Amino acid sequence: MxxxxxxxxxxxxxxxxxxxxxxxxxxxxxxxxxxxxxxxxxxxxxxxxxxxxxxxxxxxxxxxxxxxxxxxxxxxxxxxxxxxxxxxxxxxxxxxxxxxxxxxxxxxxxxxxxxxxxxxxxxxxxxxxxxxxxxxxxxxxxxxxxxxxxxxxxxxxxxxxxxxxxxxxxxxxxxxxxxxxxxxxxxxxxxxxxxxxxxxxxxxxxDLELPSSSASAGDCGECRACLDACPTAAFPAAYQLDARRCISYLTIEYQGVIPESLRPSIGSRVYGCDACQTVCPYNRTADQKPHDEELAPRPQTDLSPLDLLQLTSGQYRRLVKGTAMRRASRQQLARNAAIVLGNSGDRKNVPALIEKLHSAAPVLVRQHVAWALGRLGGEQAKQALETTSAGDGELAEAIKSALLALSD
Ligand code: B12
Ligand code: SF4
Ligand code: SF4
Known part of the structure; x- marks a missing residue:
């Protein structure tokens, strides 16, 4: 972040x-x-x-x-x-x-x-x-x-x-x-x-000279659980992170089209990633409480990927107000949510994705929506992709490759 x-x-x-x-x-x-x-x-x-x-x-x-x-x-x-x-x-x-x-x-x-x-x-x-x-x-x-x-x-x-x-x-x-x-x-x-x-x-x-605290000892030993658990293989080596592959970077910092090869590995993550921490043995043995009260989850952050795809500007403002989520724009959240819905394997999401494809949402979002429809597949998704008129720009390219994915 x-x-x-x-x-x-x-x-x-x-x-x-x-x-x-x-x-x-x-x-x-x-x-x-x-x-x-x-x-x-x-x-x-x-x-x-x-x-x-x-x-x-x-x-x-x-x-x-x-x-x-x-x-x-x-x-x-x-x-x-x-x-x-x-x-x-x-x-x-x-x-x-x-x-x-x-x-x-x-x-x-x-x-x-x-x-x-x-x-x-x-x-x-x-x-x-x-x-x-x-x-x-x-x-x-x-x-x-x-x-x-x-x-x-x-x-x-x-x-x-x-x-x-x-x-x-x-x-x-x-x-x-x-x-x-x-x-x-x-x-x-x-x-x-x-x-x-x-x-x-x-x-x-x-601006004060203060006595320094003593160093804290410890190391990872032979463990490499985080390196193996990273969904996008973002660690080229121990202690090195290639942000370009990191889901935290891709979903929060990165403004553009997320590389297709990395989209499946994003799984269900719309904003940030906790995978390399979740597996760390130092967290399993840690004293899990008390946590800071201010940093405890707030109710308005309990939203599904479908909600995040469909956020109105008012809902977006309410969601991010006073949270670190304001770092990502509404467009980025919708882009990320489209990927997650594509990864869901659940065709119940197809009608909402079609609605988004045909909406006035930014091309960046609709490109990812087209990909999601191609990934979910089925007759309804195919028909929507075939009948969407998108000219010959980036959206048309995305629809073409989604249709190709469908025919695989
Ligand atoms: C840019 C950035 C990112 C980038 C790049 C992350 C990275 N690892 O570089 C992205 C967007 C990917 C990111 C993601 C996340 N971030 Co961030 N991020 C930063 C930021 C702004 C700068 C980090 C930086 O300088 N990176 C450059 C690298 C070279 O430096 P470094 O990360 O400090 O790495 C050190 C070690 O790797 C070590 N090192 C390197 N080589 C070697 C070799 C050996 C042998 C050893 C022992 C050590 C070692 O030395 C480096 C220099 O200190 C800091 C805030 C800040 N101003 O410092 C927050 C910060 C690092 N992020 C933070 C958090 C919470 C996250 C996420 C968990 C958020 C999330 N859940 O999605 C993820 C975690 C991903 C990860 N595994 O790092 C916290 C980390 C808290 C902590 N306990 O460590 C920070 C400190 C913000 C804060 N104020 O709390 N982040
Ligand atoms: S935050 Fe997620 S994607 Fe990034 S290095 Fe950790 S496990 Fe990999
Ligand atoms: S999972 Fe934790 S202990 Fe294991 S290598 Fe990674 S940071 Fe170190």
Missing amino acids: APTNTPTGPPVPFVPTAIEEFLPEPRSGPSDTDDWAETLRRLGRLAGARSIGVTSAATLSEASTPLQAWLANGQHGQMEYMARDAPRRSHPTELFPDARSIMAIAVPYAPPLTQLRRSAETTARPIAAYALGTDYHVALKHKLRRIAQGLANYRKETIRARLAVDTAPLMEREAARRAGLGFFGKNTMLITPGTGTFTLLGVMLL
């Missing part, structure tokens, strides 16, 4: 107040290690962040090599902002020249439990778990602000902080890893011991 359209803005001052939650006086000054570790935990707790840690704002040098390799191989696809901002992503002081420390938090959200119990492929939900609750950009920034305020109160001095929750050119996983929140899994996720991978990260650059 990728940045919100809301910029984080410049560093913000936090002035000490007397009204914020109580924090203990340090026994021998803020740099006393024991006091500091306990204070950090309290700061995290008061904001509802299970894991919290600190690292220096020095260059995130270990992250820049994998990032450069990823970009050089074109594995970022259409995510031009990743290439444009690359030189700054591993240099926190480019973002905030006075930064001395980075504070990072990991907040767990509800994992797809039914998936964890069964096979990832057969029970994949249409919407990835992270997007079902309140927009994490908003929820985590709120937590970071509370922590910054608590820290200003604790230190009894004004501090300045630059917040980032997927909203700034910064390698958040590496910052969080260095702050002791976990280690990298082969699926490239940050694994937090005891919590797993179903977490969202927030980081804050601070």
